[in-house]
Amino acid sequence: MKDFFKPLVVIVFTVLFNNAFAQNNNTVTLDLKRATFKELVxxxxxxxxxxxxxxxVDTDSLQITINVTNSKLTEILKNIFDDTELYFSISNDNKIFISRNVQLHTNLGTAYFKPEKSVVKKEKTITDIEETTEENNNDKDVAIQNKLIIVGNPNAVVSGKVEVSGQVKNSKNNEPLVGAIITAGKTAVVTDYLGRYSINLSKGRNMITVSSVGMRDAIRQLLVQSSGTLNIEMQENVTALKGVVVTVSKKNSGVKTxxxxxxxxxxxxxxxQPVVFGEADVLRAVLTLPGVTSVGEASTGFNVRGGSVxxxxxxxxxxTIFNPSHLFGFFSAFNPSVVKGVELYKSSIPEKYGGRISSVLDVSVQEGNKKKFGGAGGIGPLTSHLMFEGxxxxxxxxxxxxxRTTYSNWILKNLKDDGFKNSKAxxxxxxxxxxxQINTKNFLYVTGYLSKDQFKLDKDTTYKYMNNNINVQWKHIFKNNFFGLFTAGFDNYNYGIESSLKPLSAFTLKFNINQYYIKADFTKSYGNxxxxxxxxxxxxxxxNPGxxxxxxxxxxxxxTKIQQEQGIENALYFGDKMELSSKFAVEAGLRISAFTALGASKVYTYLPGMERTVSNINDSIFYKNGQPIKTxxxxxxxxxxxxSINESTSIKAGFSTQRQHIHMLSNTTAMSPxxxxxxxxSYxxxxxxxxxxxxxxxxFTQQDVEVxxxxxxxxxxxFLDYKSGAKLLLNNTIETDVLNSKGKAYGIEFMLKKNSGKLNGWISYTYSRTLLQTDEPLTNHKVNRGEFYPSNFDKPHSVNFIGNYKFSHRFN
Incomplete structure (x- = not known):
């Protein structure tokens, strides 16, 4: 028996020794003249x-001449790559990875992705292919930037470029990051409102960089073998007292889009930014942007490029928020504790938005933390706020x-004026x-908003107004890079005025508007x-007009009760963003809108060829409930x-048209309750x-300055203007007191912004004019004798400056 085991042990030991020696043998003999790197390999x-x-592509320019005998491979590669941007890394399983600009660490666990038509096996997959999701780990987030991630199936037969897609999230709370920029070489794409992206990459080695406001840049080294999905989690940038940055989320993004x-x-x-009574304010921040003005410091609403509020x-x-302010315009209606971000479209308004002709202010809400419970609160001289999530x-x-609530009455009681002392707000x-998340392809969202303002002037008249909003959204992913968002909601705004000090003349006045809406928005990406x-x-x-x-x-x-109004608005839209070349890109869209005013309503008719006045009414037509009046x-x-003139300079041009079917009637320049x-x-x-x-x-990339x-x-x-002495409240024939007008607005906006460094901030200058002209040929009430005249919100010059100087890491 011993005679049998002795030779067996010798044989096994010899095989293992030879294999180990072969695995660790890194010496080679080479005799090459002007050889390519491929021939060396x-x-x-x-x-x-x-x-x-x-x-x-990284190694095509190399020409290698070498004559060595039994030399170490590591020394040979060091000599070849000396004075180049190339690095090599050797893994434990004898794989050598060549990378540009950064050396890779090769001990990262990798996952293979199945091709797009493969059967889904993992529950966490959100598309029709398997995916890799990075874990929330600070050490790994740092290390992973230099590690290699294999994307795709190595056995797939692929020619040309392949598609890598996925979702970018905040590692802290799993919240999708909207507007994050994924860059690979000269190619850049932006995540949509669901945090999803799709980018076309060449097969082989690629490096992508992901950037988002308030997050640390994420670098990923990829070995792309076929189409696949990569989800990326980004770490928050927690650097204390970071300088103020406004309007853009990535260097050159304003140049490239x-x-x-x-x-x-x-x-x-x-x-x-500077706060109002200890609280950040969305509308005050918007007013610092070029092209945005207001008619006064405490006014409600804002004007964009010469438009009315x-x-x-x-x-x-x-x-839809019909009244966006609290407390006479000192506070905006949005609680900063739940706001995720703000986007203002002054032009290039996306085709999915309609109903207004000047701008769209889109305030997005944070998603709650999906990992743990938390909260925050604050107390100021006038307001307190509380946020809870989990x-x-x-x-x-x-x-x-x-x-959020206020306790401002103590200020009013300390004012000297008796009228203010007896007031409440x-x-x-x-x-x-x-x-x-219902499953890998379906997501449900519910958003609700409720606000109420009440103020009483000198123990007499009480004013109240409320916003009430709720909507439900369902997101469905049909397949890779094609998804839909379906929304149904209800908006309500109402106000009331009540007087009871004098019983014989005591009254209540009420107004309300209700809006029911449905939306279906689809997005389909075809690579970059x-x-x-x-x-x-x-x-x-x-x-209800009153x-x-x-x-x-x-x-x-x-x-007195003014007859109710109702109408229905429908719109279909289509748009395409096209990257025609590295220098030229186009976004084109078409929105077809239709509005129909509906009964029940009594519509007065007027004498032909005569001005619309009460004395010229000659008949009336009654429309039944739901009957179309005018379309x-x-x-x-x-x-x-x-x-793009170059990587840091571009010129842009745009044209757009908008239609608006609802109008605000006001005797004041500023928005009021x-x-x-x-x-x-009909009129x-x-x-x-x-x-x-x-x-x-x-x-200017070096200085991080944008112009x-x-x-x-x-x-x-x-555009609606009014006759002198127009009666807007409780008027059944409002068309007799308004004047259709036409107008023109023009201007120039300039902005110089420094995003980082000890001194950062921006300065903006806006020159704008808004001129109106009465467009009623039959009226005798033409303003300025029918010539152009400045609107009551015409404000030619506006300068804004915001500066932040960082004296130290903790004080600015």
Whole structure:
């Protein structure tokens, strides 16, 4: 038996020794003259058990002449790559990776992705192919930048470029990062509102860089073998007292995107700006941007590029906010504790938005933390706020709720004026957002908003107004890079005025507007070349223009009720973002909108050829409930283009048209709680705006300085102005007191911005004019004898400066 085991042990030991020696033998003999790197690799692989992985583009320029005998491979590679940007790394399983600019660490665990038609096996997969998701680990986040991630199936037969797609999230709370920029060489793509991206890469070695506001840049080294999905989690940048950065989320992004007149502010940037009574304010931040003005310091609302305050569509997670302020305009309606970011579109308005002709202010809400419970709060001299968030189901669902209130009466009681001493003012708002992942292809979101303001002047008249909003959104992923977002919601705004000091004349006045809406938005990406958006919007609007009633049994006030109005607006849209070349990109879209005013309603007719006055009424027509009264139909064009002069300089041009079917009637320059809204009808036509714009953009990368200049010209049709002494409240024949006008607005906006360094901030200058002209041929009430005249919100010059100087790491 011993005689049998002795030779067996010798044989096994000899085999293991020879294999170990072969695995560790890294000496080669080479005799090459002006050889390519590929020829070197072939020679080395024949002599050893090593295998090379590299990008041919990186090594094509190498010519190798070498004559060595039994020399170490590591020394040979060091000599070859000396004075080049190339590095090599050797893994434990004898794989040699050649990389450019950075040396790889090769002990990263990798996952292979199945081709797109493979069967899904992992529950966490969110597309029809398997995916890799990076774990939330600070050490790994640092180390992974130099490690190699294999993407795709090594056995797949692929020619040309392949598609790598996925989702970018915040590692802290799993919240999708919107507007993150993924860059590979000269190719760059931006994540959509779901944090998803798609980029075309060459097969082989690639390096991508991911950047987002408030997050640390993430670098990923990829070995792409076929189409695959890579989800990326980014770490928050927690550097203390970071300088203020506004409007852009990545260097050169303002240069590279075709869009014009788009400004972005993240909540981190918002909170670093000067605050109002100890609280960050969304609308005050918006007012610091070029092209945005207001008629006064305490006014409600804002004007964009010469437009009136009602020409701005203000959205809170797709919900329309009709009155965006609290406490006479000192505070905005948005609780900064739950706000994720703000986007203002002054031109290049996405085709999915409609209904206003000046701008869209899109305020997005944070998703709650999907991993743990948390909260924050604050107390200021006038307000307090509280936020609470946490998971409903770990990693799958979350909630966030914010509450804010005021206790401002103590200030009023300390004022010397008796009228103010006897006054009261307070408000509160409540924001709620729920998110739930149903499965890998379906997600559900619920957003709610409630606000109430109440103030009483000198013990007499009490004013109240409220915003009430709720919507439900369902996101469905049909397949890779094609998804839809379906929204249904309800918006309500109402106000009331109540007087009870004198019982005989006590009254209540009420107004409300209700909006029911559905939306279906679809996005389909075709690599880096095309991103197509299309969908449908439907709105049903019902408003009560005013109800005036006695307040109490002693009141002698006569009841008055203005007939209700209702209408339906439908729109279909289609848009395409096209990267035609590295220098030229175009975004083109078309929105077809139709509005129909509906009964029940009595419509007065007037004597032909005569001015519309009460004395010229000759008849009336009654329309039944739901019966069409008047329909308006028209196209809205969205077009913008970018030409890149070089990597840091571009010029852009744009043209757009918008239509607006709801109008705010106000006797004051500033927005007030007693303003009423009016739908288009037989006499009041939709407002139409057309805008052309041209811009120049330059980035000085070394100093992180951006310069931009935009000029624009707008044509306005069917703008509403008023006759002298016009009665806007409780008027059944409002068309007799309004004047259809046409107008023009033009201006130039300049901005110089420094994003980082000890001194950072921006300075902006806006020159703008808005001129109107009465467009009523039969009226005898033409303003300025029918010539152009400045609007009451015309403000030619506006300069804004925000500066932040960092004295030290902890003080600025």
């Amino acid at each position: 072939q020679t080395v692989e024949k002599q050893t058990n090593y295998y090379f992985f590299y990008n041919h 075709p869009k014009m007149g788009v400004e972005k502010i993240s909540i981190k940037q918002l909170k670093q 009602d020409q701005n569509l203000i959205l809170f997670n797709e919900a 998971p409903t189901k770990k990693e799958k669902g979350s909630f966030i709720v914010g509450f 307070n408000f509160y708002d409540l924001s709620l957002h729920l998110s739930q 070349i095309h991103r197509i958006n299309f969908g449908y919007n439907g709105n049903f609007i019902k408003l 109800t005036f009633e006695p307040n109490g049994i002693q009141s002698l006030v006569n009841s 308006y139909f028209g196209p809205e064009i969205r077009l913008s283009a970018r030409y 007693t303003d009423i809204w009016k739908l288009s009808d 009041i036509k939709p407002q139409i705006g057309q805008q052309v714009s041209l811009g120049f953009y330059k980035t 931009s200049a935009e000029v624009y010209y707008k044509w306005l049709q069917n």
